[in-house]
Amino acid sequence: MSTIGIRGTFFDFVDDPWKHLGKEQEAARFHQDGLLVVTDGIIREFGAYDTLAAAHPGIAITHIKDRIIVPGFIDGHIHLPQTRVLGAYGEQLLPWLQMSIYPEEIKYKDRNYAREGVKRFLDALLAAGTTTCQAFTSSSPVATEELFEEAGRRNMRVISGLTGIDRNAPADFIDTPENFYRDSKRLIAQYHNKGRNLYAITPRFAFGASPDLLKACQRLKQEHPDCWVNTHISENPAECRGVLIEHPDCQDYLGVYEKFGLVGPKFSGGHGVYLTNSEFRRMSKSGAAVVFCPCSNLFLGSGLFRLGRATDPEHRVKMSFGTDMGGGNRFSMLNVLDDAYKVGMCNNTMLDGSIDPVRMDVAEAERNKLSPYRGFWSVTLGGAEGLYIDDKLGNFQPGKEADFVALDVNAGPLAQAWHQSLIAEDGRPHTVEQAANLLFSVMMVGDDRCVDETWVMGKRLYKKN
Template identity: 45%
Template sequence: MTSSISAHRGPLFHMLADPAEVGEEASYQYWEDGLLVVADGKIIAAGAYSDLLSTLPDGAVIENHPDSLIVPGFIDTHIHYPQTEMIGAFGKQLLEWLNTYTFPTERDFQDPQHARRVARVFLDELLKNGTTTALVFGTVHPESVDMFFEEALERNLRMICGKVMMDRNAPDYLCDTAESSYQDSKALLEKWHGKGRLLYAVTPRFAPTSTPEQLAAAGRLRQEHPDAYMHTHLSENLAECAWVKELFPQCANYLDVYDHYGLLGKRAVLAHGIHLCEDEWKRLHSSDSALAFCPTSNLFLGSGLFALEEAERHKVKVGLGTDVGGGTSFSLLQTLNEAYKVMQLRGQALTPFKSFYLATLGGARALELDHCLGGFTAGKEADFVVLDKRATPLLQLRMENCRSLAEQLFAFSILGDDRAIRATYAAGRCVHKK
């Protein structure tokens, strides 16, 4: 019993609810001298050190984390692992960027060894940046998903991934067919979904690169495996939206394309959602679908400014996405930096508590995983991050002048990056240490 228990002492913070719904005071818990107790990969207690010390068995080892803040592991609700090696590619908007950079890069993932090599770099970068769970695009090649899941399984990570389904409006070397995409996706789903901490996502790239027959096949997979995920793109770019209207004139709007083929609902996560009409917002809510807010890539590709206030008004679940490689950083702290600026440009305020909600519990809720991720409630999986208040001279100086927890959180979200991650733990085990 003693050997299976570990305890971590330091300032401890997690979100309990969306501050937009319950107010800031009721939305979080914070213990300045806290203790996080872990056994067999799960949290068994979190609270004040003085209250929990006596509950530890004799001989239990306490790891101290001074000058830190212990928070739940970050959750990235939209990212492309095959785009790791083309991150920061210069100067195009979405559709031209895909054709110029993305598609040629993804061609190489038919080679399993190449896919494995990039998957390793990708997972190392996630953990270095404190991200313990991500919803991930593979490529059209089944090998890309196999290699990703093999690497994630070895690290015992909670990861979600899927094979891209794409049978038109893309290079021949990246196209499958409606039938082959169905068969390949089904085989991968049955092989990996629920294995270890892994989960599968049915992944049509976006409406323009799938025929109606392929979208129908994706819908059939969703119907046959209702506990699997659906992951795609929605209304990222105005030219993209116009293209969808041309390709699917029978549908009322972009979201209606996915709705028509049975792709909305719980565990459906649609990235971006920048250019939405009122009917689309209402349908996202009524279908219980979720959006991934990807501020870094939206700014980098000039796509637009996400309306977080509309998501709140319509009670639509939202998580945060780095969207690497359109996004330019694996760091969700840096992504919060960009999210704050997007909201400023919209004349809205993104508070520090809302920021950390989006990066942790909000992401877990968007993925329907808040029963096991996103906080320090007893029974949840012990994925957490130790943030370093002395990570850089500038951050240390700023922290010394912070007079509240909110100021500390804001400083991390504006000045923090991978250097601010002192350690990352997955299922109670240290998987990255600075």
């Protein structure tokens, strides 16, 4: 056994800040001078340095100075084979897929290309402070194999699976439901729960899935109930109309997945921009999760996700945040928080009565406002809860995996350090409120240059030059 200590300033969460209206700091935990004791990649103890250090004489301690250490970021929705084409110009979802995305994803049939793409993908995640992701691969098993293999070598927590699509895509990209089922069975046996890999049964979206493909997904879920289900839902108006044409016996998008028994715990639907109130309530009741992807929703012109509706305490929906790279034009969850805040503020204005008094809903308007507590909870412990992996990671609770990020709150744009001196003259937080305010500036003014170090299972895998 190998035991190490990490000393520094720590900030994490023990509860959901949306449950603590007006007192969100009660959901957070802050140690100005803390100690994280890690044995073989698992957190053994966590608390104040002065309290714990004496109980662990002789252990090697790495002191990370002048940084705020937070749990590793969790990206709930991202596309491995779009790494090279992020930021493709000028189209909404469906033509963008045809023009820019499918031609690139087809290349991942080639193992050498897929292998290089995977390495670049995981390098970019670590540089952005992301230690866990739920990722789409491609319709070829090669991409899934290479992702799980490389993630295993780095000991990263990854949820992924073969992406199923059998219509509304190029002929050389789609595959049959029979092949999808056969290849998925093999991949589940080979990778699910092997190391830190977790398998997601992955119909790309209902617009690209025939009833037979969704029946194959249903059969896989019945045979492997501990697997995840990862897909898209209600992203774009043209897509939503197309889904009901493809599946005319269903009344709404969620109903397609419900028909085939896919909706429930461990189900993630990315985007959810056009989910109805009924769909939100049904997702809440079933334990399904939605993934908020603001960067992509804005970049592709898809629309504004109703964050305040998803966080309705009467029908709360589990939720993680995602970059949706390459629809999202950044790898960084900090950029996700930046755009999520702006989406929330637009929603807030539309609901506060200043535009249309008839639509006024003061409580929902407030729930759209993304404070630093709500934001950083959403990309750490909240994201873990949304993906049903909060028993494994998401905060610094003993027994969990030691994935974390050291943030330089003064890095990023040239103006950042001077701005931060308004909050803490010496640039260091002394209270939980100061830490939260510094982190808000990281998410709104900073960028991935604020990520100084990224650690996975107690080992540093990234250090900014």
